[in-house]
Amino acid sequence: MTIRVGQIPYLNSIPFYSDLSCPEFELVSLVPRVMGECAREGQLDAGLLSLVDCLKLWDEFEPVGGMGLSIKGRVGSVALYSRVPMAELHGKVIGITAETATSVNLLRILLEKKEKVVPLEYSALDTVDTCDAFLLIGDQALQKPEAGMAFPYYFDLAWEWLQWKNLPFVFALWMVRRDVDTLYKAKLAEKLEKSLKMNIGEQFESIKNEAASDTMSADDVVQYLGRFRYLLEPEDWTAVHAFQQAYQTLEIKEELVK
Secondary structure, eight states: OOEEEEEOOSGGGGGGSTTOOSTTEEEEEOOHHHHHHHHHTTOOSEEEEEHHHHHHTTTTEEEEEEEEEEESSOOSSEEEEESSOGGGOTTOEEEEOTTOSSHHHHHHHIIIIISOOOOSEEEEOSOGGGOSEEEEEHHHHHTOOOOGGGSOEEEEHHHHHHHHHSSOEEEEEEEEETTSOHHHHHHHHHHHHHHHHHHHHTTTHHHHHHHOOSSSOHHHHHHHHTTEEEEOOHHHHHHHHHHHHHHHTSOOOSOSOO
16 A cells, blocks of 8 residues: 655755655655645645645544644745735735645735735736735745845745744644554654654754755755754644634635635
């Protein structure tokens, strides 16, 4: 038997996958939004699911060993670039990357519940020219696009959440389908924990040089990965609950980004 395991192609998730190359697991590279779609359609057995998808699929999936992606502070890879302050985005157009599932809803919560503003539209980010602000996530955001003077305001959404709620933000949780054989669940948890222990223990030595780029040095890679909490603590679960409560108060809309 082989189970299909979603693999997010972002730098922040690499520490989980070092020991997952084995016959029991078929790794499938998927951005967060598409991973959630595959999980809902029964095409995926496990993965680092975006928090919104975890909440939607809780009856079908369960957490794996309390592992995920949490950060208490600036994340750097979930960024809103804007022409105006966040509090002035009422009635404006916000471009959204098609890769996001949770970050777009975190942005909605920060705008609608914290700042009390409602944008005119969240649109697919084809070009920044028609947007008043735009949201990037993952490695795209880490590359810090040159928005120039047209978008002088930069907001790190994890930092904005911390300033508001005094809680970390949990972007994703490792989840496995509840009907997967117990032995496979245990092996998945064991492999993930082994990967984390190795990478954290060696201070991401085997990742940093390969992941380094023109815009991100090896030291930058280590600093970035070191911001995350991969094994969730009690305050992270409190943060999950806080996000769930806020998310449930949002007006239900059709899928924001097609």
